[in-house]
Amino acid sequence: MAQDRPTAPELLTAIADFLREEATPALDRTEPRLGFQMRVAVNSLAILERESRLGPEADRREHARLATLLGRDGTLDDLNRELARQLRSGTRDECDAAMMAHLEATTADKIAIANPKWR
Amino acid sequence: MTVHIPTEAEAVVAVLAVAANRYFGGTAVIEGLGRESGGASRQTWRFDAVVGGKRHELILRRDQPTRGKTDRERSVAIDRATEFRVLAAAHKAGVRAPEPLFELAAGDGLGEAFVMRRAGGTAIARKLLRDAAYDGARKNIASQLGEILARLHATDPATLPPLVRREAADHIAGLRRSLDDLGQAQPVFELALSWLDRRKPPPLDRPVLVHGDYRTGNYLADETGVTAILDWELAHIGDPIEDLGWLCVKSWRFGAIDRPAGGFGSREELWAAYERAGGRPVDPQRAHWWEVFGTVHWGIICLNQAWKHLSGSIRSMEHASIGRRAVETQVDLLQLLKNAG
Known part of the structure; x- marks a missing residue:
């Protein structure tokens, strides 16, 4: 069942905007330590907002790439465990161009959610 | 009748006064005690000890035993007594590092702890x-x-x-x-x-x-x-x-x-x-x-x-x-x- 608007990203944005623009300045005046914590919270809400928009599609792409790369199916977690195991044992390494392209794409999708300004 | 239960800060001041007294060899008055930001388990406090009219700007480094440490931290981090001796060796070798002054005794009741001089500047x-x-x-x-x-x-x-x-x-x-x-x-x-x-x-x-x-x-x-x-x-x-x-x-x-x-x-x-x-x-x-x-x-x-x-x-x-x-x-x-x- 579809929820009424606001959507999850819209609601998260509204909360983050309120905390940043109204709550944080008030805290900075009275409790600077909490002001810092509030910035951490606002930043985390921004991560959740991006995750709610971009996460499902990013997971789907990662899953599809992993299935192709490993030539089998399974949950996203299973497939990542298998890839991690192969990398630790040396069955695969950085010479595997298809795998490196997969890791680049997965990492690009993750950082676009966690911290798009990182470079 | 009201019973005064000392806060953590009051307890720390009392211990520091006795320890500073022991180290400096004169009655020490502890002033301006405050917690620095940092870990819950590994605490840093700043304070001044005034002894015979001379003000010493100091730092207390202190471990709360077993709180908030993962197994990995316990296995890689050195204890306070070792840190004190490393700091002493490095300071003696001419490394720009805070001068370690004295360790607190087990009987002082602050856990593993030592006192060093406070250096100026910011870490931010x-x-x-x-x-x-x-x-x-x-x-x-x-x-x-x-x-x-x-x-x-x-x-x-x-x-x-x-x-x-x-x-x-x-x-x-x-x-x-x-x-x-x-x-x-x-x-x-x-x-x-x-x-x-x-x-x-x-x-x-x-x-x-x-x-x-x-x-x-x-x-x-x-x-x-x-x-x-x-x-x-x-x-x-x-x-x-x-x-x-x-x-x-x-x-x-x-x-x-x-x-x-x-x-x-x-x-x-x-x-x-x-x-x-x-x-x-x-x-x-x-x-x-x-x-x-x-x-x-x-x-x-x-x-x-x-x-x-x-x-x-x-x-x-x-x-x-x-x-x-x-x-x-x-x-x-x-x-x-x-x-x-």
Whole structure:
């Protein structure tokens, strides 16, 4: 069942905007330590907002790439465990161009959610 | 009748007065006691002791036993008594570090604790990198860090307490154990650890004192530059280049990404200053290895910080949120491995 608007990203944005623009300045005046914590919270809400928009599609792409790369199916977690195991044992390494392209794409999708300004 | 139950701060003041009295040999009045920011388990307090009209600006370093430490931290961090003796040896070797003064006795009831002199300056990277007050200091910091590190690595091993020797292979095994304990599949970290494993530098004939957490954020600086190296609890014996590599990890540039030496200069500037001050010649390939290692290391520390919250050992939104910083190091690792060819 579809929820009424606001959507999850819209609601998260509204909360983050309120905390940043109204709550944080008030805290900075009275409790600077909490002001810092509030910035951490606002930043985390921004991560959740991006995750709610971009996460499902990013997971789907990662899953599809992993299935192709490993030539089998399974949950996203299973497939990542298998890839991690192969990398630790040396069955695969950085010479595997298809795998490196997969890791680049997965990492690009993750950082676009966690911290798009990182470079 | 009201019973006065002393607060934690009052209890600390009472103990410090007795201990300072014992050390300075005169009645000490404790003033301005306050908690510095920092860990719940490893506390830092600032205070002044006024003895016979003379004011001593001091710092108390104190461990609350067993609170908020993961097994990994317990296994890599040194205890306060060892930290005191490392600091004493480094200070004697001429390293810019706070002068350790005295340890508290077991009977004092503060847990493991010692007192050192308080150095001036700030450790806040954002200020050092951007405030106008530090315009002059910014030109000096990269080379000062190189010089100080050369001295630190030259600390006479005979003056040090027993410390764990940790070579490249031990570090790799430790991080793999940590990933296993966390129970998450981390392909990029596995890729980097295997890359490191195949290229690891051989152990040195003469390993040295390694600071273990030598980076921007862990030293104090004022308008003239670096005043004191802090946070010695990861000290061990090993490869001196470990410290040079860690300092250049991108996360410690705090946004000044085109200045690898802690956000203040080039790697070459740092290495040249290190060598001029008597450090062994820096092999760029070995330094790159340790920079890649440092990047995985920080990434896995991020996961461990989140785990402290997730496991319930401490409840902290701040710790939880650090888990989402691990991917920053994954971006950096893929770049570093690509550039390494």
